[in-house]
Amino acid sequence: MVFLLPQEIFSFLRSFGGSIAPSNLENAVTFYEDLHSVNGGTEVQRKENYTNMINIYYDVATSFYEYGWCQSFHFSSRLYNETFHESIKRHEHYVALRLGLKPGMKVLDLGCGIGGPLREIAAFSGATVIGVNNNESQIKRGTVLNKQYGVAENCQFLKADFMKIPVPDNSIDAAYNMESCCHAPDLVALYKELYRVLKPGQCVAGYDWCMTKEYDPNDQYHNKVKDEIEFGNSLPTIRSTTEYIQAIKAAGFRVLMEEDMADKPDVHIPWYDSLNPNRLSLDGFRRTWLARLVGRQMLKVLEFTRIAPKGSIEVNELLERSGNGLYEGGRLRIFTPIFFYLAQKPHNENI
Template structure:
């Protein structure tokens, strides 16, 4: 089960980074970003180090506050966040036409929450690709608990250089993961290569929308907050994402920003003006409790030095995401279904 207690949070802070090196890792991570003097080129050049540091530092917070699936979702009125997350994953499986016997790849699988849900929903065998050792160790433990170790597995690798033969998979998906790629075309080309001809790739992608103005300073600030708080080299526009898919060789079957017709705003769980019992840890008061708890755990030595700074840049990310969502300049659910030609 997910890590839900204070001591669980403390024990996971820093991931595979040595406890005495966490604060240094936080400082190195922050320096990649605009807020701390970094630039897009350095983030792209050093994306693997940046993203690995990010997930070592942030995964325990995500699991504590969000559960096993680290993503947003299209949400109906009266539907809980967890219900919407599961339905969001089921929608992806249905669009891909997943069925028993298919060999599926989850690109950038996190700790495997979607992988386990989709595997159970579709009776498929799923390989989770991830370049973060700590997340894979958590995923393997959770697979074992769920009884899925025989049908689902993890491979530690960079999605820009996958260790699979051409045409290995019957279907491939990514959920808010390929936004970490330094080069969208290169990433999509690798996915194209390992997918069987005639088969499909589907994803939810983080993108700036057509309302984003790169000359608007407030828009630039929000984009920088999202990049800092989420380990992103850049946030591409929906048009850039679509063009990259075509350049990689895919045929576009469907593409749509699902946030546009979500009855409940996707950013609602992070909106501090809203209180929720079911998502208490994500509310303003819940986040204050978590921040105070992290400070205390760090002070008494149960959490490593630097933990509070991780909490702070995640808070900054939440602010950027909510404001970016309210201004409709950012979406975490630009959905596409594309096919590799025969």
């Protein structure tokens, strides 16, 4: 984290921690950390506690994400002469085009964060997009941004667990996720829920986090990297690309397309470049090692002076470990956050 203007510091501090009381931040972070393999936790524990785990993570991580990344909390590979933000929008537009979104359609954004993709896709397609999110602080922030950008009419939020979406059967025209279904404790159950709410013949698409065919479960370092990614990103586990597609099919969908967008031949800058610990650039300065260093020292001062709550430094360290794990996973080609799929609910459900 790094801030260039004093007002950004105060804005960050106002939103940091979400619904967690400042006096309870350190305990909440400790609870989160103890669920993960790097601290002796298990996959079973993470799945049993996934609601609390994810809410704690996004309560403490969202402010860092927004100020250090952007309002769209997802990765993208970059084409030649393409800026970071242009690549983010391209990935969002690609989902809208593959789904054939248009005005009059009612669309779900699963695990929508503060609504960056939601607003972009709604503006690009003209569809009404409803963000499904179980984190109250993110919804509050997203609602403020919707009003700020004047898009409240066709950009909405629904506070709910996406494992149990409170909408009628066969009522939704399309659904997508931007690297969020990886949080699900049961992927088959999640896609069965999506199958229920989608109209016959309609589709779900998105990008998600998977281990690639290069991942070797018997390689100790590969497993260490996988554990770090799970720890730093509130994941119960990371499925392989094969497991991911099998889960979608098991829920009843027809898979129309699957592709690792990180492995395309026209990629000029890989998705993990922004996380390179040695990167130094004026473009996206806040994502460089120097920005991390400055931000780390600033946060130490803020916590020491009790302006920031105790546990803030620990959160920053958690997110830095996350970035390093993701960079290694990308560099080794054992992990991708942009595995794309398009799947259709059959017109005739008996087929």
